[in-house]
Amino acid sequence: MIVAPGFVKQYPRLATWICDNIPKVREKQKVFRAFQKYSQLNEKVSERALQHGNPPTIEYRYLPADNGIFIGNKYPGIVFLSMTICDRFEGSAKDAADPRMHLLIEATLLHEMVHWGDFQDDQQLSAGEQGKAFEKAAYGKDVRQYWGPQSPD
Numbered sequence: 001m002i003v004a005p006g007f008v009k010q011y012p013r014l015a016t017w018i019c020d021n022i023p024k025v026r027e028k029q030k031v032f033r034a035f036q037k038y039s040q041l042n043e044k045v046s047e048r049a050l051q052h053g054n055p056p057t058i059e060y061r062y063l064p065a066d067n068g069i070f071i072g073n074k075y076p077g078i079v080f081l082s083m084t085i086c087d088r089f090e091g092s093a094k095d096a097a098d099p100r101m102h103l104l105i106e107a108t109l110l111h112e113m114v115h116w117g118d119f120q121d122d123q124q125l126s127a128g129e130q131g132k133a134f135e136k137a138a139y140g141k142d143v144r145q146y147w148g149p150q151s152p153d
Contacts, residue, residue, distance in 0.1 A: 001049060001113070002057045004078075007086075010060065013096060014089045014105075019052045021102065022109060026050055034137035035110055038130045039117025049113055056116045058109065060086045067108040067145065070115035072125060079112035081105070085145070100146040107135055107143035 001022060008015040025031055026047055036046045048054040061080040063069055069080045085104065088095050095101050111131035118126050135143050 002053060002055065004057050004059045007058060007060055011086045011090045014086055018058065023050050025110065031138040034134050035114065038134035039114045040121060041117040049117065056113060068112040070112045072119040076119060079109065079116050081108060104143055104145060107139055111135055
């Protein structure tokens with residue numbers, strides 16, 4: 001992944017967390033296997049996607065109802081993370097240290113990267129919600145915000 005320069009400038013603490021932690025997904029066998037399966041990327045390309053300096057690019061975007069988004073027909077090389085999540089991580093040391101936030105960021109980025117990977121072969125997304133299927137396979141649940149209306153509590 002490539003954390004976009006504007007993202008690094010706006011959210012430096014989160015950008016550092018992403019660069020430090022997303023590559024470690026390779027060591028989480030269940031999560032990595034689910035990522036490979038649903039992104040339809042081979043092992044080598046899956047590994048590269050998790051390493052800093054390789055596509056896709058990670059950007060932020062105002063998303064009133066979603067944690068992240070991939071818009072392949074308009075931005076085929078970019079996955080977006082919700083500004084709500086970014087602002088909360090960057091603005092609160094408590095949230096930045098919360099394991100629920102770490103899970104949310106990891107799951108959201110990988111969910112959108114699943115769509116990105118799926119889009120690579122034929123410039124189309126597979127039928128169904130592959131990102132949600134990935135989350136269920138990787139984490140056993142739909143990973144949601146732990147605050148506000150999306151909160152599972």
